[in-house]
Amino acid sequence: MDRSFFKVLDCHLLEAGGGYSPAHGVLLCRNQLRTVEQVHSTVLHELLHAYDDCRAQPQGGLDWTNCHQHACAEVRAAWHAALGRPGAPSRAPPKRRRRSRIARPGSPEPSA
Numbered sequence: 001m002d003r004s005f006f007k008v009l010d011c012h013l014l015e016a017g018g019g020y021s022p023a024h025g026v027l028l029c030r031n032q033l034r035t036v037e038q039v040h041s042t043v044l045h046e047l048l049h050a051y052d053d054c055r056a057q058p059q060g061g062l063d064w065t066n067c068h069q070h071a072c073a074e075v076r077a078a079w080h081a082a083l084g085r086p087g088a089p090s091r092a093p094p095k096r097r098r099r100s101r102i103a104r105p106g107s108p109e110p111s112a
């Protein structure tokens, strides 16, 4: 990877702060990003996509046309980019909440 992996351009058709594609690398839209925090979170978000894509290279990379893979990559990138923002509450992922059981006739009472 070299400097050509990162591009900073005016984006007139893309209504986002940036983007990533395996063929073009990371794009930052200078006309969409207004604050340093937006630049930081966008760079982090797009680099996470690049990292996930690189990590999946033994399987041919992420299939960005696969909605499940794309959605998982977006959630992961959004989560980590949010953690990098000032005032982020914690780096630990939320703990799974225990589901309350609904007692059905004939079933034992749920324990606490």
Ligand SMILES: [Zn+2]
Binding pocket: 045, 049, 073, 074, 077
């Ligand atoms: Zn994304």
